[in-house]
Amino acid sequence: MKLCRLGSPGDERPCVVDAEGNVFDLSSLTTDIDGAFLAGGGVERVRAALAAGDLPRAEAGRRIGAPVARPGKIVCIGLNYSDHAEETKAAVPAEPVVFMKAPNTVVGPDDEVLVPRGSVKTDYEVELAIVIGATARYLASPDEAAGVIAGYAVVNDVSEREFQLERGGQWDKGKSCETFNPMGPWLVTPDEVGDPQALGLRLWVNGELRQNGSTKNQIFGVHHVVWYLSQFMVLEPGDVVNTGTPAGVALGRGDGAYLRAGDVVEVEIDGLGRQRQRMGQA
The missing domain is CATH 3.90.850.10 (Fumarylacetoacetase-like, C-terminal domain)
Known part of the structure; x- marks a missing residue:
């Protein structure tokens, strides 16, 4: 699974890319891809939502941000x-x-x-x-x-x-x-x-x-x-x-x-x- 963040600097939205290259918005599951998301089972929640087809498509053509927000170190x-x-x-x-x-x-x-x-x-x-x-x-x-x-x-x-x-x-x-x-x-x-x-x-x-x-x-x-x-x-x-x-x-x-x-x-x-x-x- 590929996780990414799309949008202007400081206003990125969390997203996931499926096996066919389609990009889906994760805003209903998390505010960002960060330490709290990773520690709290976020990856498995995304995997389940993607398999269930519950995620909306992300807006195309947006800037790609770093895939992890605010690393501690x-x-x-x-x-x-x-x-x-x-x-x-x-x-x-x-x-x-x-x-x-x-x-x-x-x-x-x-x-x-x-x-x-x-x-x-x-x-x-x-x-x-x-x-x-x-x-x-x-x-x-x-x-x-x-x-x-x-x-x-x-x-x-x-x-x-x-x-x-x-x-x-x-x-x-x-x-x-x-x-x-x-x-x-x-x-x-x-x-x-x-x-x-x-x-x-x-x-x-x-x-x-x-x-x-x-x-x-x-x-x-x-x-x-x-x-x-x-x-x-x-x-x-x-x-x-x-x-x-x-x-x-x-x-x-x-x-x-x-x-x-x-x-x-x-x-x-x-x-x-x-x-x-x-x-x-x-």
């Missing part, structure tokens, strides 16, 4: 593909590298992304995002992680490399600029995704294929990541976990191929949909 895993670690000349980590992004970096999948003021190294990263659907606290093993995952989504973990790596301190200031986490178009439930370690990820800049990888090459798989994070923090419904990017980022190319205003970035993951962003200037 965005937790990110760095250097989680061996080829990406190699291209950035970083050692393969013995444990997941963890950093955070500000929750208000989340925008819709096709919204404008802003190059920050003073930026010379704005970069792109196609990533598989995990959406948490139940509280995860000290999970006993990675096997328990499947029970707390509501679904998956496409994200572009936009990064400013000079801010991240050359300005001192931690990575967060190169990761938390406004609009730096386009998400969607859908939250896809695990039953429809299948094996999360068998998904192709691709990213283009101005029509040039820059990244072409697979989640099978993750150093730490999605269940391991959720289990690991639960040992250090409580993951709550509606939280988002970005799971790392494959090779091909501008940082690793060495040719100055960073993003500029006017560039067009397209991002897709098998079964999870496609994004398209035009870069603007902050």
Whole structure:
């Protein structure tokens, strides 16, 4: 099942996409797709209403917002593909590298992304995002992680490399600029995704294929990541976990191929949909 949110920023309506691509309005079931909805059995209510034919069609042609409203936190895993670690000349980590992004970096999948003021190294990263659907606290093993995952989504973990790596301190200031986490178009439930370690990820800049990888090459798989994070923090419904990017980022190319205003970035993951962003200037 694919959940989405349609409408202008701040006024999105919750929707569901059926197997034939028809879009239905969920406003009779919930005010939004958020942590409370995910924790309170919202996905199963939608599944039942869809099967019963009780949902009205959604208005066509509306903007697509991020599929999860107001995530409590965005937790990110760095250097989680061996080829990406190699291209950035970083050692393969013995444990997941963890950093955070500000929750208000989340925008819709096709919204404008802003190059920050003073930026010379704005970069792109196609990533598989995990959406948490139940509280995860000290999970006993990675096997328990499947029970707390509501679904998956496409994200572009936009990064400013000079801010991240050359300005001192931690990575967060190169990761938390406004609009730096386009998400969607859908939250896809695990039953429809299948094996999360068998998904192709691709990213283009101005029509040039820059990244072409697979989640099978993750150093730490999605269940391991959720289990690991639960040992250090409580993951709550509606939280988002970005799971790392494959090779091909501008940082690793060495040719100055960073993003500029006017560039067009397209991002897709098998079964999870496609994004398209035009870069603007902050």
